[in-house]
Amino acid sequence: MGSKNKAKKAEEKKSKNTESMDDLKAKEHIEQLQRLQEKDPEFYEFLKEHDQELLDFDEEDLEIDEEEKENEEEETEHLTLAAENEEEPSKNTVTSAMVDTWCNAIQDSANLGAVRSLMRAFRTACHYGDDSGDDNSTKFSVMSSSVFNKIMLFVLTEMDGILRGLLRLPTSGGKKETIMDLMTTRPWKNHNNLVKSYLGNALHVLNQMTDTEMISFTLRKLRNSSVFLAAFPVLLRKYIKVALHFWGTGGGALPIVSFLLLRDLCIRLGSDCLDDCIKGMYKGYVLNCQLVNATKLQHIQFLGNCFIELLRVDLLSSYQHAFTYIRQLALILKEALSESTKKKEIYRKVYQWKYINCLELWTGAICANSSEGDLRPLAYPLSQIISGVARLVPTAQYFPLRLRCVRMLNRIAASTGTLIPVSLLLLDMLEIKELHKPPTGGVGKAVDLRAVLKVSKTTLKTRAFQEACVFSVVEELTEHLAQWSYSVAFFELSFVPSVRLRNFCKSTKVERFRREMRNLIRQINTNSEFTNKKRATVSFLPNDPEVASFLEDEKKSEASPLSQYAATLRQRAQQRDDTMMESSVLIGEKSSTFGNKTEDDDEEEDDDNSRWGKGARVFNSAWLPGRDSKIKLKEEEKKEKTRKQKDPQEQTALDEDVVEDLFLSSDEDRDENGSVSDTTDAEDVESERTITKRQKPPLGSSKKKRKVHDKKSKKRKRVNRT
Template sequence: MSTKDDIAVEVEQISDKKREKKKLKSKKAEAEEHEEQLKRLQETQADFYEYMKEHDEDLLKFDANEFKDDDADVEAGADTDLEDIEKQDVVDYTPKLEIPKKKVNEQKTITSAMVDSWCKSIQEDAKLGAVRSILRAYRTACHYGDDTGDDQSAKFSVMSSAVFNKIMIFVLSEMDGNLRKLLRLPATGGMKGMIMEVIHTRPWKNYNHLVKSYLGNSLHVLNQMTDTGMIAFTLRRLKHSAVFLAAFPSLLRKYIKVALHFWGTGGGALPVVSLLFLRDLCIRLGTDCVDDCIKGMYKAYVLNCQFVNAVKLQHISFLGNCLIELLGTDISASYQHAFVFIRQLAMILREALNTKTKEAFRKVYQWKFIHCLELWTGAVCAYSSQSELRPVAYPLAQIISGVARLVPTARYIPLRLRCVSMLNRIAASTGTFIPVSMLLVDMLDMKELNRPPTGGIGKGVDLRTLLKVSKPAVKTRAFQEACVYSVVEELVEHMSQWSYSIAFFELSSIPILRLRSFYKTTKAERFRKEMKQLISQIEANSEFVNKKRASVSFLPNEPAAASFLEDAKKAGQSPLSQYVKIMRQRAKQRNDSLVETDVIVGENSAKFGKIAPSSDEEEDEEDRNEKGAAAFSSSWLPGSDSKEKEVEEERTKQKKRKRKSKATEKKQVEEGAGEDDVVEDYVFSDDEEEDLFEIAGDKDDDEEDAADEITDTETKSSNNKNSKKTKGTYKTWHKTYKKTKKKKSRVAA
């Protein structure tokens, strides 16, 4: 096409703009005529006017000036777009045939100078055209490399990695403040009610597409990124604009799903940043967001609890602390979810108690079930002062007690100890007496702890990472010591909680009798020494309480008994209060000696208590730029080869981690998340090993079961060697016996 034809096409476009303006003017006239008709309606049809005023008064409030303003805004927008085209495309309309002209739909390369000019216009003059241009460039950056085909509607197409980084840093750092200025909102913060009011105003009607473009393109690039630093910086900046998601429910659900994925599977600081994003959503948007977040986090927590070892234990504890922190954003909504999930756990336990089958026991005695109990135990302990969550403490304690008594054998002592520890925590936080002493002393009466060890010394047993121990490990000295010492420590924890009770002498009488019985029957001197020291401490505490209560005149069931020894309790003067500190220190030293490697989850540790910020202050501009420059310093572009390389590197790292974990785990359970992030029915799967849930006393295939359950590879190999030696010795004896029998027969002949 010649240059003259190009000029003719552009002139036609300008004439189209003028025709649109004429149409707008005709609409103004129609609006004015409609306003006059409404005024005449009151005179001609007064009854109908009163009816409309009573039922729908808004229809009568019609102002033609508002329509004129809208038209003016549209005309201004059209003029702005036209000016942008004139400035950016730089089209010369003079008929100079020797100068080549650019096509209107030709895509341009985004340069660093263009980005700098837009940023300068936004920061100094707050030009709306520059905001639109930088958002168009941001969309191109987020969708760079997508299969868009021959779409000529996109104004920009090509950019370098340096320009991509500059666009991303500026938009993520500055766009929230610019959008708030356009919408006439406070510089920071805001709640859902504020957005619900803004969506009915004129600025929102004019600029809501800019907000949706910013949030939608940011969501798209989050799904494309693989670098944890980039994702963390993007989420950290988007957290300040999270309140805008109240106006876009579909985007809100997608953001929740993405943040939940990063929280459950991310590394480094990403889980912490994702949690803060979800927590901010729950605080600002209320119940619309809380329900989805709690259900999604609970499901992600369960999926991460498939298997436990010493390394993964801290990560699971971190995830549990995060979920407990989120529950505190809306206690009333959290109670509804706690009630439903605890009821599901109770139904699973009831099925096991009624059917008493191996499949039913498998659903209870697996890590998912136990960690769910620990999660709700932590929630009850954290919010025990809140009246909403306190009622679930009783059914939760009943479920834990039932789980501890389900299969009362020595092989399930680790599981029973975990249950006792949970009951002690609930009792300490709620101030309610829970009789756990019988659960502990019953373990001391088991024959496996009273017989001499026949399996040798054995390797150290970490009861925190086990639910069930193998048959050969039960007979080792290391297992007996770990069980007895753990029982003593938990019993001291329980007794120390009630060491200031006026009825301490009565509640400690039966445990003392059982401890003395164990002291007399056991033949291990180390256990006798341990029991003797524990008994002496309990008796000393009984004397301490009896001396104090001899001088009081009220009965134990009177209200005055609640303040008995209150001053002594604050000072920690009872013998058991001082003895429990020694036991805790000993338990910590023993557990540290069993853990060979340490893992740090998040930025510093598995504790979440120091993560939540005390205030919602904005970051300084220099700090923002430093973090952004550090995050977007690579040559990554969406859809480029560098992305594929990073994906391959990430897959290689994951494969290495899996190989390392297989060295310590017997079987890695496959983990996967579904499409739906809402947990509707919590059903425990049967993907654990069969021998993990074998009922004690089952004599079928004892030899195969014993071989499969050996967790210590050294013990397993030594047992195999001994069995080979035994078989060889048996063959030799059999040959010798045959030769001797032949000789005897010859002699007899």
């Protein structure tokens, strides 16, 4: 012990000598600057203009350094006092008293030494459970679960404000330029290691977490400090990768919190971050939409909405990505349409969920930003691709896919105000022979055309599919015509659809289809009369600009007969879809709860007790396997192996119990009251049944062998009964 004390004293003397030498050099430098100003004022002015940092060095910086040294000395005193109060502490143990002392010192006087000690303990907590947890280079390595909980909660909740105070930044907000300017200042040089330690260790613990609520809590707190990542490009890329993973695969509120973090990074850090996020989110969207069913549609729609929202951060940068990805879709379609390739092998690249959902995604992006001029030019090439996809394989089995394409084209036409001829795509669907005669495949199951791209040949002949097909054609054709029900050329536009609908009514033998078409034809004729009456009173030519104002007031109030009919059909379609939905799944299943939680948390930040209670429920130590639990699992495995080796009969008994549960005793083995006569007899019967079950001959054996086997089993039963 004496040698250790001497070594400590020698180290303290060395550190004091080095500190005093640094102070002397700094004071001499200040005196030299003062003398230079007196002797050569012209040169001093020159330095002011070209090297301001050299002249800004003054006694305030010395005072800051002295304060840091004093804080570190106080921190060491607190540590020694806390260590003395413990009964039998380990040298590297972090106790609850230590954490309370550091937290109080930080809150009361912003003690820098306490901040540094707390960050060392935070690093230990973040690496809790790692194999390198007992490394001698770390000052602390052992802590209890309650201390772990305290450190994590305090650091994640308060460290952003502490760092902003040390770096003399506003309490919230900031952009990349702010951090770039800050990196040349003295406070950043003194405290950037704290910022890097906080962000780096928090990233490490995010990669180890398994509890979704805890990950959401951590990401929401780190979101406040996202602007600091501008100074650490490597950490920034890792944070983007982690957030993208949680956004694409997380449950509960985690996808929403991850997306908000990514969006904040793009807003604060600019186009460099935006490019990585757009590429990563597009890849995550494609991976999630490879297989689609009725319950997964909402999840895919949620991911698509997030992606579209991210594109709106910077539409100029987003245009480049949108153009590239839409061009990729066009090249795939071109390959499928080319005569030199075999269509059966290539068209499957187009007629799959990945391709169709990507079309849906870019349709939603263009429709959401149709009022802006940045993405609007992509509407034409995208509509051409969708039309080509709908006509690629014109068979009845792919009618669900064609209907999806028609819906996309109707959305683009409605948002951009352009005419896209989709009536032919729909009217061609009415030409299949199954729709012109009663169904031969029976009623069939209800077909959800939103969740399939292709139906089987037997499904084509069912009544359910034929009804879904006809009703969908009527609904989409009504939507298309309703968009132009206020046009001065509506009569000419609806002439061909009216003629073909009449022909269908004459050829079909199904009365309910005939009735549906007659209703639509009646609405088209009524709307033609509605527009022709107004057209008879105008005097402008078709190419005059006044055409745009035709029936403008009626359009705002949606007074045309076809618009009202389209509204009723939408309600009918919604009711039909609701009845077919077996279960509804909300992504971010607790998204509404999460919204309430964020509001509550914002209010709770003013109240320490409520905030700590909230965090304690979310932030528990069960999220990470940890070294203790790993050791326990290994010990339990070893005990189980030794127990099996010592008592093999126990294991065989367990196996027999599992097998016996699969068999019931026969009526012959029961007495008159219907109960088993004796427990031993019952066990013999059950064991005999397991033996006979295992000794059954193979299915491919001959009849003679089976007869011999049956005779032997009967003899065994007689012997066992006697």
